[in-house]
Amino acid sequence: MSEYILEMNDISKEFPGVKALSNVNFKVEKGEIHCLVGENGAGKSTLMKVLSGVYPYGMYDGDIVFEGQVQQFHEINDSVKAGIGIIYQELALFPDLTVYENIFAGNEVKKGPFVDWNQTIVQATQMLKKVKLKVTPETLIKELGVGKQQLVEIAKALSKDVNLLILDEPTAALNEDDSENLLELLKELKSQGISCIMISHKLKEVISIADKVTVLRDGKTICTLDASKGEVVENVIIKNMVGRNIEDIYPKRPDKKIGETVLELTEWSAYDTQLGRNVVKEVNIHVKKGEIIGLAGLMGSGRTELALSIFGNPKKYKLQGNLKIQGAPKMLKHTSDAIKAGIAYVTEDRKGDGLFLLQDIKSNVSAAHLKGISTKGILNLNEEVKVGKQYKDSLNIKASSLEQVVGKLSGGNQQKVSLGKWLFTGPNILILDEPTRGIDVGAKFEIYSIMNELIYEGMSIIMISSELGEVLGMSDRVYVMADGAIKGELTMEEATQEMIMELATQ
Template sequence: MSEYILEMNDISKEFTGVKALSNVNFKVEKGEIHCLIGENGAGKSTLMKVLSGVYPYGTYQGDIVFEGEIQQFNKISDSVKAGIGIIYQELALFPDLTVYENIFVGNEVKNGLFVDWNQTIAEANKMLEKVKLSVTPETLIKDLGVGKQQLVEIAKALSKDVKLLILDEPTAALNEDDSENLLELLTELKNQGISCIMISHKLKEVISIADKATVIRDGRTICTLDSSKGEISEAVIIKNMVGREINDIYPKRINKAIGERVLELSNWSAYDTQLGRHVVKDVNLHLKKGEIIGIAGLMGSGRTELALSIFGNPKAYKVQGELMLDGAVKKIKHPSDAIKAGIAYVTEDRKGDGLFLIQDIKNNVSIAYLKGISTNGVINPNEEVKAATEYKDSLYIKASSLEQMVGNLSGGNQQKVSLGKWLFTEPKILILDEPTRGIDVGAKFEIYTIMNQLISEGMSIIMISSELGEILGMSDRVYVMAESEIKGELSMEDATQEKIMELATQ
């Protein structure tokens, strides 16, 4: 029997003439955590879709060898039966069903022809113990946080006697505590003999947990690094991922020139009538021309709610306080008012709120400012193409054409389209909510470089981020939020990860 639980040999896959994978070789040993890393669009997800049967046998070239036998998976259920479980970044749970129903959906515990609900609940409890999740099986999924939902997904996979567990960006939407708990669980599963493949852009996680790490670039296998040989380091990973060294992940700004205040909030509050509580309380902050301020804080601290309350209040909070733009009091009651006033907001959820995934690049770029491509209320297709071309080129969006569906782009390129959409409105103030969530280090560097360029041209940026390195690496000043309030303001001379976390946990 092979020491490898999985061997993917010379895997190639094409989409209408575009080679997504070219003779990729990928091997996973039994009982190891193997990280699969690479830039967005490198081919990681395509390779996993080949493995899981999303792309059936016959639509790719090469062999999948699982537990020593060549496999021909024609659908996802074939790979599940073999013992392969995959958990995607967008969780596949039913929010209005219970935990136990979600764990065993499609895999029901039956007594004859009927579902044995008592036994189902008992088995669900066993799965919950395995993933160390302290909730009752009767709890509705919608009543759980994202971190606990992630554990339910793993419990669901374990209920099917999984031997190889694949996790695609499992900590992308988790806070630091939930991320740490999940990584500890993966180590425990490894000790129980379950092999894991983890796709992640968070290099610190890769370094901390991976036994081996395989780098894919442009649809090809670049290298496999072994932690036992000391080969897994940030510098080595980055060099192999992007094909060049990035000595400073956070590019330095040249000719930093910070001007007068462009935005000021005084005693700013937002009350959510549905939740029955304040989501923003008595916030005082200011933003200067040519400045990046970072908004740090744990999930649920009120950062996104603050951004939404500034950007025309689309959630219809009860807002109080004073907002000043360029020294004058301004009433902004709708996102259209914010756009007219020169404020743009790039959402943290680009797939859910930021983009039309079934539309092409040019439609997405122009949608927030149709006035800019219209004459007498009629859209000029030539102007739309001109605008989209400008942002495709200036933001280095990798796509076959302007007609490419945004849903088919990599995460980093989707984020650039979302950014282009709002830059087309010609804002003075740009709010970036988790600007690099779920994108690789090469794309992050490009986003940071674009931010610096915008600042040098006189724009001002509010950046919300859960990554403390990003906050410290890109900001001129930092505001820290907790429990819907600003707990402190730090200059970059005083800001440290420890100080930020101390304020964030008050």
């Protein structure tokens, strides 16, 4: 009997004009956690869509062998019946239905022709215990946080008696505690004999959990690394992912040219009328020309709320305190006021708030500054093409053309489009909220290099980041927030991960 639960042999998959997978070989042993890594566009998700039947038999070349049998999955239900469950980054739950209804949606527990709701609740309770989620089955999904919703998705998959569980970026939207809980659950499932494939950009998580790691690059299998042989280490994974050594993940910045103060907040507070409390409390910060300010803190510390209160207050907080730009007092009542004052804000949620996913690159780049391509109120489409090409080239956006739909781009390229959109407004102060969330190490390096170029040209950047390595690697100074307040200001000579965490947990 084979030691492998899954063998994907010589898998190739083509789209019009693109070979997404080229003779990929991928094997997973029974009862192991196998991580699949690679830069955005490497073919990871495409390979899993082939496995799960999203791309059915006949639309790819090669063989899938599962539980010792060659498989021909014509649809997702075929792979589910075989014992394969897949959980995507974007959760597929019904927010207005209960936990138990979601767990058994499409897989109802029946008594004759009717749904047996009592037995459904009993079995849902068992599934919740299995994933160690302490909520009642009657709870509505919309009442749960993202971390708990992720556990409901896993319970839903386990209810179908899966032997192989696939998770695509399962911790991308989770805080540290929820991420840790999820990883512990995967270890628990492994002890129960369930094999797991995890796609992730978070290499520290990969290193902490993987038995083996397979690296894809440009649609090809590069290598499989074995943790038991000491091969699963960060520099080896990165080298295989990008095809080169990245000696320093954070690029060296040219000579610093830090100038005068361009933004200053004193006794700055923001009251959220919906929550009935201050989300920003008496903040005092300043930002100088040509510097990167790191804004660190845990989830819920008030960093994004502070950014929104500066950027024209779109959440309509009640604001108090003083804001100065270039030494002049300002009252920014709308995002258009902020843009006119030279402030731009790249949101942490590029898919939800930052981009028009169904529109093309050039339309997205011009969206925040239509006046820049208009004459007497009429859009100049030729100018839109010129601007789109300018940012596609300068930011190295990898796409077949300016007409490519943004939703089809990789995460790193979507982030570059979002950045280009705001650079077109001509800002002096750029707020980057989680600028590298959900993108691979190669794309991160490109984003960091762009940031360094902007700073060298005289822009100022406020960078909100939950990655302490990123804060320490890219900042000139760091402000640490907790409970809506600034808990400390650190120079880079003073700043350490331990010091930041100590302030962030006050």
